[in-house]
Amino acid sequence: MAGPKRRTKGRISGENVVIEVAWLYYQEGMNQKEIADRLEISRATVVNYLQEARERGLVRISLASDAFTTHRAAVELVNKFGLTAAYVLPDEGADVNETFTRVVEGAAAWLPELLEPGDRVGVAWGKTVYDMAEAIEKTRIDDLAVLQLVGSMATPYGFTAEACSTRLGQRLGAEIYNLHAPAVLSSAKLAEELREEPIIHRQLERLETCNKFLFSAGTVETDSHIVGSGLASLEDLAWHLDHGARAVICGRFVDADGNAVHGPIDDRMIGISIEHLVGLEMGILVTPGIDKIEASLAAIRGGYVTHFATCLSVAEALLAED
Template sequence: MTAGAKRRSLGRGRGENAVIEVAWMYYHDGRNQQEIAEALGISRATVVNYLQEARETGLIRITLAAPAFTTHRLALELCDRFGIAGAWVVPDEGCDAEGTFARVVRGAAQWLPELLAPGDRLGVAWGRTVYDLAELVEPQVIADLSVLQLVGSMATPYGFTAEACSTRLAQRLGARCLNLHAPAILSRAELAAELREEPILKRQLEALGQVNKLLFSAGTVTAESHVVESGLASRADLAAQVAQGAVGVICGRFVDAEGRALPGPAEARMIGIELPRLVGLEMGLLVVPGRDKVAPSLAAIRGGYVTHLATSTRVAEALLAAG
């Protein structure tokens, strides 16, 4: 196509083809915005708009190589201090809490597929961090991968359920999905015990014992904790657990500062994986998107649930200072 014909085509269509053409020239050919505008007979402002549209519609995706984050000074310090295999640290200068959250979750979403291999059985916790991460994972297929829901279903203030976290991630990774068809907590311990013996649920719970990798974010024990807002614990339950030394929540269960599971009245009524099964796995990716999660995250590290950690610079500094 001649330059004149190209200009006429763009002038008539100005649709997806034009966006693709501009994106290709900018990102693949390395031409600047003014050069593209002159070559295609459009304004520089139009070039800027087309590039923005290309990013927003997913026509192009911008990623940075993992070593930029995993060999960051703070990443290496985290590995050395806590004896973990890897850390991914994103910059958060000038970011508010929500901006930091978004950057950390996006970074973890980029990193996760690199930590998985064919045949893995990835156990997935629940919460906004995990769900948003699943939404951001680049669609791909990891052969013979299984994604398993670790905690039963519950109410959530975010408009999605525990099974939505595992289902969405499985879809993005082309994996099998094994969900728990039961509430996370029952009204009576006897009812929970009976339900665990139901053949379908019994097989699902037994499958959790084959998990070899874990994706999670440790929860807090404040009054606004997910464990309270989701109905897993009342405020009275929370206060009682904190009085016993609870500093965090992992997969719906309270842990102390050393990451040990704390017994409580709700324990016998819960449906989900027991915490000892998550200690010492091949991979445990902990996502720490904010400084409010420093104490529970340190507990998870000390408890042996963590081999890899994704966070931001300021949160990394807080972890190192507190740890």
């Protein structure tokens, strides 16, 4: 909703002054004092107008992706782990929340460059993926499809699997294929029967057509999303930890080398199998914080990752690994 109209001492008023200030600052390169003098307003007012222009989407500020993919740490990650590309955001002096936001927004700016007409993008779930979808500038890529890779879940979080795929598809102007089934059922028999239902069977077959995979590797801590979302109980988590699980990828447990740790919940799950996510044309991993270093390393070792977006602290920690 538009706010109350402001008047300047000069010739323009209302929302036009916001556009005028934004143009003079970003297009003509005038500084704030020069703009204030020209429009006969205070410098503080210029600052407020510039902020309003950004908040209203009148101005979009972006940095060339080359600045982040050719960063020293990015190049070293590519060389050390055999990746195709890495995108490293600075985080010196930033707290956990600011670092998270930087990585999510950086990955959101990078993602459209990685997609092409005809791609079938499989999407995991979680706060990182959802916030990234929210941050993507709305665009359209012809003949693009976004696929939900794991079923629905009863969760207190807003970033359910279907919310992630739907939001990403909307921002990219893509066809959206959600998986209309629970992520985990009460018994393996019931899950097997549901997989054979014609509608669900066709949806599961479609998942295997994805050529690109967007995800953030999850941890195996007791407060991790896989427990909070109800996909795994604490007993399930303890069983998988005892059998070597060190990370979660798209709802599936993997060990430190990225190998699947098949356990008691796998037969009850509805979603793509972990084996289908290895060696795709593109695996895009987004790691916004140092709490996911072990999980990210497992994903990289397991062959799920070709493109990696993260912050400098995570990059340096991974580069220090033997």
